[in-house]
Amino acid sequence: MLIELRIIMAIITVAMLFFFISMLRKQKMELKYCLIWIFALLGVTIFAVFPQLLDMLSSLLGIATPVFTLFLICIAFLTCVCIGLTIVVSRLSDRLNKLTQNIAIAKRESDKNSNKLSRESCDE
């Protein structure tokens, strides 16, 4: 693998690591969801430091250019993350739906009760 590519990978990794740490400190990201990106950075670092690994993997998969192997890994990883996010979003929207309904019903019940109370106090 080209030395230029390895340097770029190293720079991006360090920059992203700092970005994630600052987001975590400001509590704009949850560690639970951030962890996967930190592992990904770790993976990139391993490939940047030991490019032979990528060459080995390429010959194993029958891919002539190691860069394409890198792309393949990236695409596979991003697809997994996107599917994971779709699952998370679906779950959140389901929870929001239920929460909204329960709040609205609780408000209706409390309005009914307060109406009843005010009517009773008028009767007295």
Place this chain on the structure above:
Amino acid sequence: MKTLIIIPCYNEQETITTLYDEIREKTSYDVVVINDCSTDDSRAILRDENIPHIDLPLNLGIGGAVQTGYRYALQNNYDIAVQLDGDGQHDPGQVHKIVAPIEQGTADLVIGSRYLDKVGFQSSAMRRAGIKFFKFLIYCLSGKRITDATSGFRAANRGVMQLFEKNYAKDYPEPESNMLAISNKLRVCEVPVTMRERQGGVSSIKALQPIYYMIKVSLGIIISSTMRVKITD
């Protein structure tokens, strides 16, 4: 039997009061309007006219709104929940027709169909073609003939309410939920009703691409046909 009429309402300021008055005049059933975070004056009208209503703090769409009604009906021990559109398409004078099979204990979910007697408002040719397709699809998957799967004029007993409280599509929910009821071994039947042309509001389908609608609902029906929902009290 304790019966509740659920009216989903999104921007129905022109029709909601007349509809409520008509229901009061023609039936003695309880009513609850689910205001799905309307952006017009619906909320103020419901409050000022003293119409029993639930205000959703967020817009959930027609499915979420109707599901709120089912949840409310379950919590308040209603035996039957009737769904009736807020735009005046459904005639409150015919509610007793769709409630009757449930009261007699011969059905769990009753759909008011405009295609059994073929009288009254029949909708456009395009929509009828779509509804025919759903009829075909549901027939293939379950062997049941549902002539008006998109009808929002339905009555449900507690078993169906429990099912719908657990699982109800967020948009265009009717065809899917009919299929879900069938696949969960509930007795679904249709009774003839006449529908009117909507008096206000716009169809939730009109604004969206019909192709998207057909694909989404068809997939929903197919998936629902394979679903068995566990109901725990």
